Amino acid sequence: MSCAPVAARLVLLGWALLAAACASFTPNPPLAKYAPDAGYRFERLERGDNSDELFVIVTFSGGGTRAAALAYGVLEALRDTAIEWQGRRGALLDEVDVISSISGGSFPAAYYALRGGQIFDEFPDRFLYRPIQASLIKLALWPASWLKLAAPDFGRSDLAAELYHREVFGGATYADVIARNRRPFVILNATDMSTGSQFPFIQDQFDLMCSDLAGVSLARAAASSSAFPGGLTPLTFRNYAGSCQYRQPTWVQLAAEDHASRVNPRRTARAENRLSLAAEGPARPYIHLTDGGVADNIGLRGPLEAIASTSHPWSVLQMMNRQRVKKLVVLVVNAATSPATERDRSASVPGLIDTLTTAATVPLDNYSFDTVELLSKTMNELNTDARLVEGCNRLSARKGEQCALKLPAPHHVDLYPIQVAFEYIASREERAWFKNLPTTFELPRETIDRLRAIGRRLLSEDPQFQNLLKALNGCLAGSGKAC
Amino acid sequence: MEYVKVTYPTRRLVYIDEEENGYTNEVLRVEAGTHVFELGNLSNFRPASRKLTVRDTTVLEPLEIPFYRRQDE
Numbered sequence: 001m002s003c004a005p006v007a008a009r010l011v012l013l014g015w016a017l018l019a020a021a022c023a024s025f026t027p028n029p030p031l032a033k034y035a036p037d038a039g040y041r042f043e044r045l046e047r048g049d050n051s052d053e054l055f056v057i058v059t060f061s062g063g064g065t066r067a068a069a070l071a072y073g074v075l076e077a078l079r080d081t082a083i084e085w086q087g088r089r090g091a092l093l094d095e096v097d098v099i100s101s102i103s104g105g106s107f108p109a110a111y112y113a114l115r116g117g118q119i120f121d122e123f124p125d126r127f128l129y130r131p132i133q134a135s136l137i138k139l140a141l142w143p144a145s146w147l148k149l150a151a152p153d154f155g156r157s158d159l160a161a162e163l164y165h166r167e168v169f170g171g172a173t174y175a176d177v178i179a180r181n182r183r184p185f186v187i188l189n190a191t192d193m194s195t196g197s198q199f200p201f202i203q204d205q206f207d208l209m210c211s212d213l214a215g216v217s218l219a220r221a222a223a224s225s226s227a228f229p230g231g232l233t234p235l236t237f238r239n240y241a242g243s244c245q246y247r248q249p250t251w252v253q254l255a256a257e258d259h260a261s262r263v264n265p266r267r268t269a270r271a272e273n274r275l276s277l278a279a280e281g282p283a284r285p286y287i288h289l290t291d292g293g294v295a296d297n298i299g300l301r302g303p304l305e306a307i308a309s310t311s312h313p314w315s316v317l318q319m320m321n322r323q324r325v326k327k328l329v330v331l332v333v334n335a336a337t338s339p340a341t342e343r344d345r346s347a348s349v350p351g352l353i354d355t356l357t358t359a360a361t362v363p364l365d366n367y368s369f370d371t372v373e374l375l376s377k378t379m380n381e382l383n384t385d386a387r388l389v390e391g392c393n394r395l396s397a398r399k400g401e402q403c404a405l406k407l408p409a410p411h412h413v414d415l416y417p418i419q420v421a422f423e424y425i426a427s428r429e430e431r432a433w434f435k436n437l438p439t440t441f442e443l444p445r446e447t448i449d450r451l452r453a454i455g456r457r458l459l460s461e462d463p464q465f466q467n468l469l470k471a472l473n474g475c476l477a478g479s480g481k482a483c
Numbered sequence: 484m485e486y487v488k489v490t491y492p493t494r495r496l497v498y499i500d501e502e503e504n505g506y507t508n509e510v511l512r513v514e515a516g517t518h519v520f521e522l523g524n525l526s527n528f529r530p531a532s533r534k535l536t537v538r539d540t541t542v543l544e545p546l547e548i549p550f551y552r553r554q555d556e
Binding site: 249250251254255257258261263264267268308309310311315317318320321322323381382385386388389392407408409410411 | 516
């Protein structure tokens with residue numbers, strides 16, 4: 001037997017191993033020095049004509065292309081909603097201040113952060129109607145990809161991020177979003193696998209790791225947010241904590257000191273999470289991020305903290321205390337489904353996959369339900385407190401001037417919690433059709449068109465959205481009313 | 484939600500945990516927990532800051548946090 005074929009194989013193997021060794025995740029860059037006045041932060045973005053008085057928060061849930069198309073349909077509807085505010089006629093979309101997104105919803109969110117209004121010309125062909133799922137599978141089956149995937153720190157989501165970087169986001173990084181310098185402040189959310197906490201792609205979070213978000217690609221952020229467990233792998237990020245003279249905000253130490261008194265365990269947990277991530281630099285040099293839906297599948301937890309806490313990187317409560325907000329709109333776009341099952345038609349014991357899928361998805365759905373309930377509770381609390389004071393003042397005044405109280409009330413804000421979700425589709429048949437759509441990165445064109453249309457219709461039918469339109473002398477074009 | 488009213492003879496900016504948070508003599512909303520309260524602009528007030536744990540307040544009975552003019556002003 002000749003040595004030549006063996007040698008050729010050895011050379012090939014050597015090349016393959018070398019290629020695998022060279023493949024590695026794209027590292028997030030370090031931050032030379034903590035700079036609270038730079039980077040992707042809410043307060044750094046130009047407001048332009050977007051007023052704080054009408055403060056609009058939009059959340060996009062997870063759910064693959066189903067969620068992306070529903071979110072896109074709502075963006076189109078917001079663009080087509082004409083309002084009158086502060087003596088000007090404009091689009092409600094131009095008043096959106098913050099978008100918080102998860103998984104599939106992160107693709108339109110990131111694209112809007114990057115391209116603004118051009119999303120309506122570009123995004124459908126760049127993402128919605130594109131067979132992303134087929135492209136991902138094809139890419140994973142490509143021999144050159146096997147070599148990359150052989151590297152221990154390079155997974156299927158890294159491959160996906162490369163595809164999104166090239167094909168969807170045109171090589172853009174957060175530096176491009178910062179350069180655009182326009183609201184809304186768009187927050188893509190992933191989940192820190194080790195702590196289970198939400199990981200928002202904003203500079204405030206990257207400060208803890210002494211990393212510069214400006215050097216991170218939007219594709220990598222979107223890939224982290226949508227790294228659906230099982231199908232896609234988690235993504236690795238470097239933690240350089242301790243290397244940039246970072247200083248925690250004042251509230252963090254104060255909240256950590258409350259640990260023993262348990263006065264506010266939620267605030268204390270947020271503080272301790274920040275302290276541990278910033279302190280664990282050498283002990284935890286890598287962070288692994290998985291799908292944002294693991295921590296919160298509707299992207300509402302961050303906005304709820306911002307509304308209820310002065311200890312938040314973009315606290316709405318601070319703005320309310322400063323009387324800058326007059327109307328607060330929270331629009332939740334939720335593409336959750338509840339697929340029909342044949343399980344209970346048979347006495348058979350459900351299989352392992354069925355059981356594991358149930359175990360993975362049911363807690364998420366229940367948590368999402370509680371999160372939406374928490375939004376209602378928070379909004380009610382804000383509504384009730386000012387009304388309670390006004391009521392007391394009125395009642396006491398009726399008892400005569402000598403009894404009249406003049407209790408000061410906290411700043412009054414008009415609140416509009418709006419929900420776009422399939423469960424609000426009136427027709428049972430139509431509702432069932434949407435609630436049985438799969439979670440995938442590829443849907444037929446007609447399904448996507450139906451999702452875009454239902455997003456618009458559900459928005460126009462929401463009672464609080466209708467109240468908002470009345471208050472703003474607005475209308476949504478194409479919803480049966482002339483604008 | 485908790486409620487505080489930082490009092491001072493005149494209208495001054497209120498800082499909670501070093502962040503601007505409204506004005507004196509108004510009811511402000513805060514999250515339960517320990518906070519540091521300070522006034523803005525001039526430093527003609529005493530004490531320089533107050534560190535307090537805010538809990539169990541209601542909108543009808545906010546925690547009153549008085550600041551005074553400094554005697555040497």
